[in-house]
Amino acid sequence: MTDIRNKILKLIQHNAGLSTRDIAVMLGLDESLVIHTISDMEQEQIICGYHTIINWDKTGDERVTALIEVKVVPQRGEGFDRVAERIYNYEEVTSLYLMSGGFDMAVFIEGKTMKEVAQFVARKLAPMEGVLSTSTHFVMKKYKEAGTRMEQQKKDERLVVTA
Amino acid sequence: MKNPISDKVMGMKPSGIRKFFDIVSEMPDAISLGVGEPDFDTPWAVREEGIYSLEKGRTFYTSNAGLLELRQEICRYMDRRYHVSYDARREVLLTVGGSEGIDVALRAMLNPGDEVIIPQPCYVSYVPCVELAGGTPVTISLKNENQFRLTPEELEAAITEKTKLLLISYPNNPTGAIMEREDLEKIAEVVKKHDIFVISDEIYSELTYNSGHVSIASLPGMQERTIVINGFSKAFAMTGWRLGYAMGPAAVIEQMTKVHQFAIMCAPTTSQYAAIAALRDCDREVAQMREAYDQRRKFLLAEFKEMGLPCFEPYGAFYMFPFIREFGMRSEDFATSLLKAKKVAVVPGDAFGDCGEGFLRISYAYSLEELKVAIGRIREFIEELRNSSPFG
Numbered sequence: 001m002t003d004i005r006n007k008i009l010k011l012i013q014h015n016a017g018l019s020t021r022d023i024a025v026m027l028g029l030d031e032s033l034v035i036h037t038i039s040d041m042e043q044e045q046i047i048c049g050y051h052t053i054i055n056w057d058k059t060g061d062e063r064v065t066a067l068i069e070v071k072v073v074p075q076r077g078e079g080f081d082r083v084a085e086r087i088y089n090y091e092e093v094t095s096l097y098l099m100s101g102g103f104d105m106a107v108f109i110e111g112k113t114m115k116e117v118a119q120f121v122a123r124k125l126a127p128m129e130g131v132l133s134t135s136t137h138f139v140m141k142k143y144k145e146a147g148t149r150m151e152q153q154k155k156d157e158r159l160v161v162t163a
Numbered sequence: 164m165k166n167p168i169s170d171k172v173m174g175m176k177p178s179g180i181r182k183f184f185d186i187v188s189e190m191p192d193a194i195s196l197g198v199g200e201p202d203f204d205t206p207w208a209v210r211e212e213g214i215y216s217l218e219k220g221r222t223f224y225t226s227n228a229g230l231l232e233l234r235q236e237i238c239r240y241m242d243r244r245y246h247v248s249y250d251a252r253r254e255v256l257l258t259v260g261g262s263e264g265i266d267v268a269l270r271a272m273l274n275p276g277d278e279v280i281i282p283q284p285c286y287v288s289y290v291p292c293v294e295l296a297g298g299t300p301v302t303i304s305l306k307n308e309n310q311f312r313l314t315p316e317e318l319e320a321a322i323t324e325k326t327k328l329l330l331i332s333y334p335n336n337p338t339g340a341i342m343e344r345e346d347l348e349k350i351a352e353v354v355k356k357h358d359i360f361v362i363s364d365e366i367y368s369e370l371t372y373n374s375g376h377v378s379i380a381s382l383p384g385m386q387e388r389t390i391v392i393n394g395f396s397k398a399f400a401m402t403g404w405r406l407g408y409a410m411g412p413a414a415v416i417e418q419m420t421k422v423h424q425f426a427i428m429c430a431p432t433t434s435q436y437a438a439i440a441a442l443r444d445c446d447r448e449v450a451q452m453r454e455a456y457d458q459r460r461k462f463l464l465a466e467f468k469e470m471g472l473p474c475f476e477p478y479g480a481f482y483m484f485p486f487i488r489e490f491g492m493r494s495e496d497f498a499t500s501l502l503k504a505k506k507v508a509v510v511p512g513d514a515f516g517d518c519g520e521g522f523l524r525i526s527y528a529y530s531l532e533e534l535k536v537a538i539g540r541i542r543e544f545i546e547e548l549r550n551s552s553p554f555g
Contacts, residue, residue: 010454011458022462022531025461025462025465026458026459026461026462026531027458027461028461156202158198158200158202159184159198160184160187160188160193160195160197160198160508161180161183161184161187161195161197161198161508161510162180162184162197162198162199162200163178163180163199163286163287163288163336163514
């Protein structure tokens with residue numbers, strides 16, 4: 001069973017758009033089993049969501065992404081979770097990780113402009129209880145996201161027919 | 164002026180692939196399922212090692228047989244994967260692709276008039292290489308109902324006093340057929356009984372989908388009469404690096420190395436360094452590629468079944484070999500009209516021997532998205548053929 005789960009996960013990890021029929025055929029399984037297994041994994045929150053990787057630069061829609069290194073004071077009894085929750089509840093926060101090393105939390109923010117991101121940091125993040133300091137880095141270019149290269153459409157350079 | 168070309172070469176038929184290549188090349192917007200090489204890039208660890216060897220200025224010849232370090236790595240790999248032990252110093256030769264290994268083995272082993280048994284359909288170079296080496300090719304027409312495996316009866320019937328060699332290739336290009344241990348054991352018995360040798364082209368050995376590949380050299384009494392040809396092209400997606408290897412009894416490898424030395428000197432140095440990384444660090448990538456091929460294979464098999472196109476289930480390589488005789492067209496005509504009508508290129512089966520007539524070779528070294536589009540068009544094409552048939 002875990003084997004089937006792993007096979008399905010590996011297949012949809014980089015292509016969430018595969019139909020259950022295709023998954024069933026490619027893995028030699030019954031389609032109903034595939035549907036069941038996926039729905040079970042959704043219920044158990046093994047599968048937490050489905051997203052689309054978008055290169056916004058090509059849409060003319062301005063977006064900025066920033067990585068903010070945050071140092072925090074862990075709260076008694078709740079460690080970092082309480083501060084984390086306060087941070088991730090903001091919709092602007094796209095990813096939040098607890099880190100080892102020189103700072104405690106890596107916060108990824110997406111905004112329309114640099115100003116918008118700066119204001120978020122200045123007004124909401126920095127003054128937050130438990131937050132000691134922030135350090136903001138803007139993303140200049142995305143090369144690869146979630147395992148997908150942003151500009152990968154390589155031409156097939158193989159000879160068209162070979163023995 | 165005298166004819167500058169030898170009679171032997173003048174008499175050789177150009178490869179059927181070549182002819183079809185020329186037609187397809189004139190249709191730049193066609194989708195091709197005609198490619199005989201992986202669609203994956205060489206794993207980055209391998210490319211990086213190649214780059215590093217260039218940075219280090221490792222741009223000289225290696226020994227004729229190839230880097231000892233690489234030969235040792237190959238021996239460990241052969242032992243680990245296929246349970247055959249070779250002596251890295253005396254029983255391994257690095258070649259320019261598996262193709263050179265086959266050519267050199269034939270040239271080192273054949274006397275004029277020696278017969279070489281070649282089961283077909285097979286890779287296009289076997290017959291011409293035997294002829295160039297002065298041997299006489301004796302072909303066996305393998306059968307669809309045997310899933311294109313060689314049977315001991317077929318082999319027995321082809322053997323004469325002049326038979327020197329059997330040249331087999333499993334997993335097979337173009338059929339995708341494999342030979343399981345029991346199949347090979349029966350062949351080995353016949354080979355030993357008649358005291359002939361085997362050249363076993365195992366270039367697709369990493370690409371099997373039901374059980375692991377079995378090398379005929381691993382069977383009792385066979386290592387001493389088998390030359391195994393393998394290489395990096397298919398397993399590690401390294402076709403352009405041109406690197407293969409031959410393994411066999413020291414006495415044969417020594418003579419093959421002589422021929423190789425005079426013709427080639429040594430296999431490309433950069434490729435040899437990169438190949439060490441392939442054998443050491445790429446098991447995961449190889450497994451991932453195998454898994455992807457298997458998924459596409461199952462997809463195509465299901466599609467063929469749905470459109471009623473008969474095709475035995477191939478367990479190896481990355482080819483399907485469907486049977487198209489119901490349409491009453493020659494393979495070449497079918498492929499040509501499919502190309503013209505739907506802009507999908509497949510290779511006519513008879514390019515791999517006369518007995519491939521009535522079949523097509525369809526490669527699945529393409530992304531699933533590409534395969535879906537191409538298969539959709541093939542489906543349209545055969546539905547149109549069926550509807551237009553006067554007997555339909």
